[in-house]
Amino acid sequence: MKRRLVTISAAAIVVGLMVWLGVLGWRHYAGLPRNFSVVSPGILYRAGQGSGPQLRRAITRYHLKTLVCLRRVNEDANPRWFQEEQAVARELGVEFVHCPLTSDTLGDDAMWNRLLGLTLDPARRPVLVHCARGELRTGFFCALYRMVVDGWPREKALSEMAHFGYDLNGHPTAVEALKHFDVKRARTKLRVTSRPKTETGR
Numbered sequence: 001m002k003r004r005l006v007t008i009s010a011a012a013i014v015v016g017l018m019v020w021l022g023v024l025g026w027r028h029y030a031g032l033p034r035n036f037s038v039v040s041p042g043i044l045y046r047a048g049q050g051s052g053p054q055l056r057r058a059i060t061r062y063h064l065k066t067l068v069c070l071r072r073v074n075e076d077a078n079p080r081w082f083q084e085e086q087a088v089a090r091e092l093g094v095e096f097v098h099c100p101l102t103s104d105t106l107g108d109d110a111m112w113n114r115l116l117g118l119t120l121d122p123a124r125r126p127v128l129v130h131c132a133r134g135e136l137r138t139g140f141f142c143a144l145y146r147m148v149v150d151g152w153p154r155e156k157a158l159s160e161m162a163h164f165g166y167d168l169n170g171h172p173t174a175v176e177a178l179k180h181f182d183v184k185r186a187r188t189k190l191r192v193t194s195r196p197k198t199e200t201g202r
Contacts, residue, residue, distance in 0.1 A: 035134030048134030072100040135165035
């Protein structure tokens with residue numbers, strides 16, 4: 001009897017492991033990138049780093065035309081995730097834009113205005129922007145989008161950043177950067193007068 005219970009317990013553990021591995025495999029090969037979310041349907045999406053299959057699914061499901069990667073790559077390295085992302089973009093005819101940043105060096109207004117311009121160009125959107133976790137650098141870009149394009153006040157944009165995992169107290173860099181970002185100048189430069197319309201059929 002005791003031996004039978006041990007056998008049953010062992011079988012249950014094996015089945016449990018198989019289910020767990022199956023879930024992990026599904027997330028890797030069939031799911032979407034971590035922290036994936038819709039910012040503006042048909043225009044802007046956000047995420048953390050995804051595997052090749054995850055990016056492929058996001059591109060085909062949401063008809064993405066541009067991938068914006070905010071992750072830094074060392075000059076002497078060519079990591080697998082970077083190669084895989086570029087390969088998927090080439091395969092599916094998606095524009096790949098690389099703007100390497102760290103959470104402490106958030107670039108300048110000119111760079112962000114250029115990236116915001118992608119979301120206003122019907123030929124280049126929908127756009128997916130991502131960093132490693134989809135929290136810090138991605139959160140900053142989406143906050144700029146909310147303020148410049150959607151007309152959100154800074155505090156509301158900051159609240160959304162926190163919702164997606166940005167530690168406003170532990171990483172004050174973006175908070176300070178948002179205070180000094182010239183929203184009015186950006187709107188003038190990008191000719192933003194109202195929220196861009198979503199393409200029909202998206």
